[in-house]
Every structure is written in C-alpha cells, then in structure tokens.
Amino acid sequence: MGIPLLIGSWGVLGIGSVLLCFIRNRKVTHIVGTVTVVVSSLAILGAALWVLIGGKAEELYLSWSVPFGSFYLRIDLLSALFLLLLGIVGGVSALYSYGYFYPESTHRSLSAYWFFYFCLFGGISLVFTAWNGVLFLLAWEGMSLASFFLVLHENNKEEVRKAGWVYIIATHGGTAFLLILFALLGSDLEVWDFHAFQYPAAMGTVLFIVAFIGFGTKAGFVPLHVWLPEAHPAAPSPVSALMSGVMIKTGIYGLVRVVSWAEGKIPLSWGIICVSVGALTGVVGILHALGKKDMKEILAYSSIENIGIIGMGLGIGLYGMSRSLGIGALLGFTAALFHVINHGLLKSSLFLGAGTVLHTVHTRNIEELGGLWKKLPSTGALFGLSSLGIAGLPPLNGFVGEFLLVVAVLTICLQGNTFLDISLAILVLLSLGLIGAGSVACFTRLFGISFLGELRNRKGEYSAERAHGVEGGTFRIPLYILGGLNLLLGIGSIGLAPFVFGGVVSTLPGISYDTSLGTIKILRQTLFPLAIVGSIFLLLTFFLFMLRTWILKRRPIETSPTWDCGYILPSPRMQYSASSFSRPILRLFHRLLPFSESFRWEGNLFPETATYASTLCDLFVRTVYEPLFKGLARFATRIYGLQEGRNQVYILYIALTLIILMVLFLGGNP
Secondary structure, eight states: OHHHHHHHHHHHHHHHHHHHHHOOOHHHHHHHHHHHHHHHHHHHHHHHHHHHHHOOOEEEEEEOOSTBOEEEEEEOHHHHHHHHHHHHHHHHHHHHHHHHHTTOOSSSOHHHHHHHHHHHHHHHHHHHHBOBHHHHHHHHHHHHHHHHHHHGGGTTSHHHHHHHHHHHHHHHHHHHHHHHHHHHHTTTOSBOBGGGOOEEGGGOHHHHHHHHHHHHHHHTOTTSOTTHHHHHHHSOHHHHHHIIIIITHHHHHHHHHHHHTEESOOOHHHHHHHHHHHHHHHHHHHHHHHHOOBHHHHHHHHHHHHHHHHHHHHHHHHHHHHTTOHHHHHHHHHHHHHHHHHHHHHHHHHHHHHHHHHHHHSOOBGGGOOOHHHHOHHHHHHHHHHHHHHTTOTTSTHHHHHHHHHHHHHHHHHHHOSHHHHHHHHHHHHHHHHHHHHHHHHHHHHHHHHHSSOOSOGGGOOOHHHHHHHTSGGGTHHHHHHHHHHHHHHHOHHHHHHHHHHHHHHHSSOOOHHHHHHHHHHHHHHHHHHHHHHHHHHHHHHHHHHHHHHHTTTSOOOOOOOOOTTOSOOOGGGSOOHHHHHHHHHHHTTTTSOEEEEEEEESSSSOSEEEEEEEEOOHHIIIIIHHHHHHHHHHHHHGGGGOOOOHHHHHHHHHHHHHHHHHHHHHHOO
C-alpha cells in the first residue's frame, strides 16, 4: 500500500499542474495549489506510516531504457521516516502559503509558485525513495532547480537575484561531486541500482569524502554552507520552512545511505571527520546567528548549527562502528535521526512565524521590531514555544536528540575507555555546551527583541484589526499543528523511538541482536523518565496558570507605566537592541570572527546624539570565498584577450586542441 500511495501523491501533483495551465483566476489558482499539496502530503503521510507501522519495506521495479538506469522505487524504514517529516512540513507549509500569498496582487505568478512547489515537494519525495543512481540524480537535480526558482520568486529585488545565483552555483558544485561518487561506485556495473553499490569500507575513504562534500553542500556543513544564509532569507517564508525543515535533510539521508553500502569495518577517520566538521559547523553557526539582525538569516544560521549537531551524532555513530562499540554507535545514529525530525518541525514553525511577522511589519530587521506580542499574541506564544525547543530546553523535542547524543558519547567512553574515546567525548561535550549556551542567548535575543518591550519602528505599526487578520485562518492553523507536535514529541519521544531506531537498525549492516537489545534498554531508561518528568512539569505549569487565573478573576485589572528609574521621558530607544544584547558574547570571539563595530558620540557628558552599529560577516565568505573569487576574476581578466571575437581564431583553438588530443592518444596507443 505504501508504493501506491506514493505514486498516487505524484498523480495528484500532476493533475494539479495540468489544472494550473488552464486557470487564470488568482484566487482559484491559489485554492487549487493549496488543496493539491495538502492532498498529496496526506498520501505521503499514509505511505510513510504504512511502512513504519508494518515494519516491511515496499518496492517497485520497472526497466528503463536509459544508460545505467532503472525506475526502481523502494520505501524502507529510513525512507519512510524522512517521508513522514516531508508529509508534515510540506503540507502545513502549503496551507500557510494560502494565507501568505492570498492578499498579493503583484505581477508575480502564483501558478509558477505552485508549479515549482509541486516540483520541489515531489522531487524531495523521489530523492527519499529512488533506488537507482540515475533516478536519484534526476530527482536531486529536479529538487535543486525547483528550489532555485522558488528562491527567485521575488526576483524584482537585487538581493534575491544574488541569493539565487549563489544557491544554484553551490548546489551544482555539490551535484558534481555526487556525479563523481556514483561514477566511482558504478564503474563496473551495468545498472546503478543501490543494492549493487557495495564497496569495501577499508578502501572507501575517498568515496566517503566525495559523498561528504556532495551531500554536505546541500546539508550546510561548514565551510560548504555559504548558500544557506543567502537563500533562506530571500525565499518566501513557506519555502524557507520546507527548505530548512526537509530539503537540507536530504544531505543527511544521502550520507546515511552511502555508509550503509560499506562492507567491512568502518575506518576510524570517518567518525573523526564527521565529529570534527559537525562541531565546527555547530559552533560557527550559532556564533554567526548571534551577530545577525535579519530574522530569517538568524534562523538560517541556526539551521547550520543544528546540522552540526546532527553531524556530531552521525560521527559518533561512525566512530562507534569503527571501534566495534555497537551500542554507542546505534545511540549516535538514533540521536542524529531524532534531531533530524525534531529540528525539521521546530525550524519550519519558526520560519512560518517569521513569515507572520514579515506580513505584519514588512521588515525582517529585529532592530526595528519590538512589542509584537501585543499585536500577535498567538504567533508570539507559538514562536516562543518553538524558540524554547530549538534552544534545546526540556521538556520540548529539541532537547531529546541532544540529550541522546550526550548519552551516546558517555556510552562510547564507558565501552571503550581509551584516550581517543575520552578526547572525542570532550570535544563533543564542549561543543554541545557552547552550542547550547549560544542557542539560549540567540533565541532569548531573537524572541525578546522582536516580541517583548515596546515597538521601535512606529512606521511599521499596524492596527489591531490588521494584526488579527494576519493571525487568522491559515496563518495560525499551521503554527498550532507544528507547536502541538513539538510539545507532543518532547514528552512523547518514546513513542517515536521505535520508528527512529527501526530506521537505523534496518539500514546499517552487521548489527547483532544483543547490541539492539542493549540499545533499546538504554533508550527506554532514558526516554521514559523524560516523558514522566516532562508530563509532570507541564501539568504543574497548567495547574499554576489556572490557579493564578482563578485568584485574579475577581480582582480589577490596573495598568501603570513601566518603572522608568526616575527618568520621566522613556522611549523605545532605551531598550536593549539586538546589537547591544549580543555585543559582550561576540567580543569574546572577536579574534576569530570578522566582527566590526562603529560608535559615534557627539557632545561631552550629555551628548545630543549617540549611535552604535555592529556588523558580522561570514567568516568563510570573508577568508575563503571572497579571496578565491577575486583571484579567479583577476585571472579571467588577464586571459580575456584570448576571446578575440573572430571565427578564424576560434577555429585555430579547435584545431590546436584536436592536434594535442591526437598526439596524446597516439602517444599512449602506438
């Protein structure tokens, strides 16, 4: 039943695409697009749950007259887990799109938006279920191109066009490495089916590095992350939610698949590479998030940080496999996949909340925000809930994956107890500590500056009726769905554990029965107390809230001005700004980060004007990519003279090239 539901979801997308060609009314186009994706996502959810609950993989094989190709679909437990995330996030993002674009009356075509949304949604689902290299690459390219056109939806803005080109260059750079990967894996094969991609792990380090670069570019590992902070702010908020919540996870899915094809003992270097890059990615991501002022750019760097946490989980899993520490390895992979699901739900909720803010005040600069809780109480509460979760605070779901990663690291130490085991554990724990503290500071800053206090930019203030309209209907329902899931998976993670653990065990080779039982026991001992304590905490919080409501029910509500410390003319400018909040933290790392400050004071003891501004550029853009591309530009300028513009010269170039190739060929084949 899983495969028919999957194909049925694609059929619905196909019918919706045909209907878009004949509809000219924008409102009808919008309704058709929304309904099409929601129905398709329900079919995807049905296929995923059918396989996850049944515990058996389903597949469909059809011959295909394409070199190395076959139309081979397979939904196993790992694919189903990622399809589950896609069905939820893709569906609620489409529902949110209805309210997000409903009042739009600009030149931008909603038919084009929905067509490329269909392509992105269908392409991601095909990436998760393709079981042939050629089919996988076609799905990967379709997904990349569809997301490129969605990023360019507001192409009348220069920064959007720039972000689109940065993204398309980065994604095709990663795709080039995937082409090399599949060419190496299938060099001796007639058909590139996944079950034939078996390679000796001891000789596969080059393959792993190529795969890590190819898939890591899409995932956003540092230093391959530069497209992500550009594309996410430029894309419409529902697209940002789908890209950050699901699309970047295709890179994680691909890495796990490549590892599952390895035969024999995993080299120690694989785990060390993953852990080191993951730790670097997490720390760099959260430090940059602390220095940014664009709400969506902050969330983009936060996604990079969480990809780093997932990378550390995969690294601990690979390290455990290389050291034959089975329980620690399974816990590491389980922690990584838990965080994949939880981060996907949390980050999509935050991007949709940012979309509501953008619709209300028409700015993403948090320095101009403030006091939005009064205008958007529902959005503020749900954004705050997701902020607590993404910061890794219990009892929400963001805490679960990070806590399991700590358990995995400690298990590795107890099982191995060597100097290398302890060193790796210290690296992971220190990184998690820095990332966790940075996340709390980052989202305290983002939520506090944006939703609390007084509104800073009075020009962006809207009436209560306007704010109520923004919070109604399809704006609010997706946030409630995602907020409820984040809360439910925080206290009910033990219910998700069999599906996640099943995906790990069914994918990785050579796991003994005793190892599986030992890991299940640790998961129960870890997740069950979390569920109990979390439930008690939530019930106690609800009880205290109801008690407070009952006590204050008959008391008159009094209002008074905020305490002004004796100053009779307070203004919103006296509040903490985003720059001043993060300044003490960023100054600790000013030698590592390209962080600059400017401060101007006019007057003596009582200045008439004073301004402060800070700027944080991307570390790797400033130190790696800018010098590289400037050097390429200088080189291209010097050889520009070769482009004469005359056909005779170009014919000469072709003739010389052919002569050189003939000499080389004849020299190697006498």
